[in-house]
Amino acid sequence: MNPFTPILIPYSPMAWRPLIPVALLTVAVATGCDPGDASCAATATCPPPELDAHSDALRDDVRVDGADGGRTGDVGSEVDRGTPIDVTISTDAARDAPPADGAWPDLTRSDGRFDDASSHDSVGSDGGSDGAAGTDGAPVDAADDASCELDGGRSPADNPCLISERYGVFVSTSGSDSTGAGTRSAPFRTLARALQAAKVDTRRVYACDEGTGYAEGVTLDATLDGMELFGGFDCGTWMLTAVGRTRIHTASGPALVARNLVLGVTFERFDFVAANAPTGASSIAVFLDTAANVVLRKARIVAGGGGAGHAGAQGDPGTDGNVAGPEQDGAPAECNAQPMDHLGGAWTQASICGSRGGTGLASDALSDQQAESGVPMTGVTPPDQPNGGGGFLGAPAGPGSQGNPGSLGAPSAVTGTFSGDGFTPAPPASGGTDGRTGQGGGGGVKGTTIWGCNLATGGAGGMGGCGGKGGLGGTGGGASVGVFSWSSSVSFDQCEIVGGAGGAGGNGGNGGNGGLGVPGGRGGARWATDVGVLAGPGENGGKGGNGGAGGAGAGGNAGPSFALVYKGLRPVTSNTTFTRGAPGASGVGGYAGGLKAPDGAMGVAGTELAL
Numbered sequence: 001m002n003p004f005t006p007i008l009i010p011y012s013p014m015a016w017r018p019l020i021p022v023a024l025l026t027v028a029v030a031t032g033c034d035p036g037d038a039s040c041a042a043t044a045t046c047p048p049p050e051l052d053a054h055s056d057a058l059r060d061d062v063r064v065d066g067a068d069g070g071r072t073g074d075v076g077s078e079v080d081r082g083t084p085i086d087v088t089i090s091t092d093a094a095r096d097a098p099p100a101d102g103a104w105p106d107l108t109r110s111d112g113r114f115d116d117a118s119s120h121d122s123v124g125s126d127g128g129s130d131g132a133a134g135t136d137g138a139p140v141d142a143a144d145d146a147s148c149e150l151d152g153g154r155s156p157a158d159n160p161c162l163i164s165e166r167y168g169v170f171v172s173t174s175g176s177d178s179t180g181a182g183t184r185s186a187p188f189r190t191l192a193r194a195l196q197a198a199k200v201d202t203r204r205v206y207a208c209d210e211g212t213g214y215a216e217g218v219t220l221d222a223t224l225d226g227m228e229l230f231g232g233f234d235c236g237t238w239m240l241t242a243v244g245r246t247r248i249h250t251a252s253g254p255a256l257v258a259r260n261l262v263l264g265v266t267f268e269r270f271d272f273v274a275a276n277a278p279t280g281a282s283s284i285a286v287f288l289d290t291a292a293n294v295v296l297r298k299a300r301i302v303a304g305g306g307g308a309g310h311a312g313a314q315g316d317p318g319t320d321g322n323v324a325g326p327e328q329d330g331a332p333a334e335c336n337a338q339p340m341d342h343l344g345g346a347w348t349q350a351s352i353c354g355s356r357g358g359t360g361l362a363s364d365a366l367s368d369q370q371a372e373s374g375v376p377m378t379g380v381t382p383p384d385q386p387n388g389g390g391g392f393l394g395a396p397a398g399p400g401s402q403g404n405p406g407s408l409g410a411p412s413a414v415t416g417t418f419s420g421d422g423f424t425p426a427p428p429a430s431g432g433t434d435g436r437t438g439q440g441g442g443g444g445v446k447g448t449t450i451w452g453c454n455l456a457t458g459g460a461g462g463m464g465g466c467g468g469k470g471g472l473g474g475t476g477g478g479a480s481v482g483v484f485s486w487s488s489s490v491s492f493d494q495c496e497i498v499g500g501a502g503g504a505g506g507n508g509g510n511g512g513n514g515g516l517g518v519p520g521g522r523g524g525a526r527w528a529t530d531v532g533v534l535a536g537p538g539e540n541g542g543k544g545g546n547g548g549a550g551g552a553g554a555g556g557n558a559g560p561s562f563a564l565v566y567k568g569l570r571p572v573t574s575n576t577t578f579t580r581g582a583p584g585a586s587g588v589g590g591y592a593g594g595l596k597a598p599d600g601a602m603g604v605a606g607t608e609l610a611l
Contacts (some may be wrong), residue, residue, distance in 0.1 A: 014300045035227050139215045158228055166202075167204055170182055187208075217257065226265070232269030249275070262292055279309070297495070308478075309477045315511040321465050328357070330539075334454040342363040342455070344457040345360045355374070355545075356461075357462050357521075358373045359459045360443050369391070370391040378402050387442030401449075403464065406470045429557070431508075435548030456524030456535060458524075460520055461470025462541055465518075475506045480502055480562075491574070498579045502605065505557050508553035511552045546596075552591050559603050562607070562608060580605045586601060587599060
């Protein structure tokens, strides 16, 4: 069906004029589209619904474009209904007199349409005067009231008469959602409000930008299927500028999201700008998920930088060994008392990390007996070393061995993955392991005597330090993607698509330093008189070994940068450029005890990636 099908009204040879006032012609001929008329529906240029020529609607009040105007003048007097004729007549040269022979010619052709060449233009009898516009309405220009030709194209750049309230809803960065009406003189403020209004009728949105852009992400789902949005308008004149585009930008997230579309969506003359992503997130400017028939024309799409990965936490330092007290000191020598055996200094329990100094030799210990060694004797360097004092050679108490450092972390083997939800950064790199506990110092040797005194005993070995905690690995950086298309169909016409920098991997955490080992208990005091030293002192316990440093965490893997990532159909392109951003930088491995953990993997970059 032609959307501009003429309206037939009755005609009778007894009447000189059709039964419709000229004031109603514009509205009456603006017939609606048959739902099956693909050309009209495809361009969204269908005028208002058709009026039945034989209904009383022709004599009712008529409003144009919903404006609350006054009443149109009354229709002229009705005559007998006769043969219907086509009312697509000329109104600029109406004739009031009948032909000279007094007979009207046949005004219809064989195809049922009016033959202008052989006809006389006719007008209705004088109707009432036009009512004044109502306070709620606004006059509509004749150009606005005219229907657009379908062959003019669907873009207002090709078909300027589409720039009308009849065919779209208007939105401006200086408009108002609360008081606006979606018209050129009273536009809405946000695209979200304009889309909700447009989906009811025109399914078109016209957007101008005064320089600030729209700080809102646009989200389209099945409830907004089939929308068309056109930007690049001057807010004062509502005329298209030569190279202008309307800017949509966000503080976070995509500038455009479209999901579950069948009819699709069209954006023409827009900038879509995504902000730099926060730590650990990705920046995707346009996100399409199961969206068919997406058309982006004369658009510029710019992704922000991917967020850097989280840095691994630093390892906590190990706890120092417990300080020796009186209980860890040896007993003093005694020469004026009854013979009595005394115990050496000792610890009653190990430290929180398992270190313990050896017990000092008692006064009754055999002369070649060796004092107890400190623990642990494994996980230290050198391992399995007896360090108690005494023995056949009477060696002094030895220090505890140093705890071994923790192992270094390693980068993740996964570089990050794309899915229907976007990009998931690489898992965290592994962290370093904790350092090992230092060995306790050896117990001290007992004293000696030349007079039969009670001998001084040896002090207990000092506690070893606890190992430092391992640093954690850095996490993966986010991606930067201009357009992400998942199981969607999209076409780019005269577009520019730019990826930003991939997110850097997070740095690995340094390992914590090991705790310090502490000196052992003091040996028992000697016995001396004016005659001389009658009994020598006991020896001090050996110093505990330091705990090992925690291992450092490895650096995180960097994120990628692509102008286009798609799964399924590759987008159709025409005069479109794709520019990749810089790949993300590797996360730097941490340090511990002079050792450095490995860096993460560097990001990848390309103009497009097919999944």
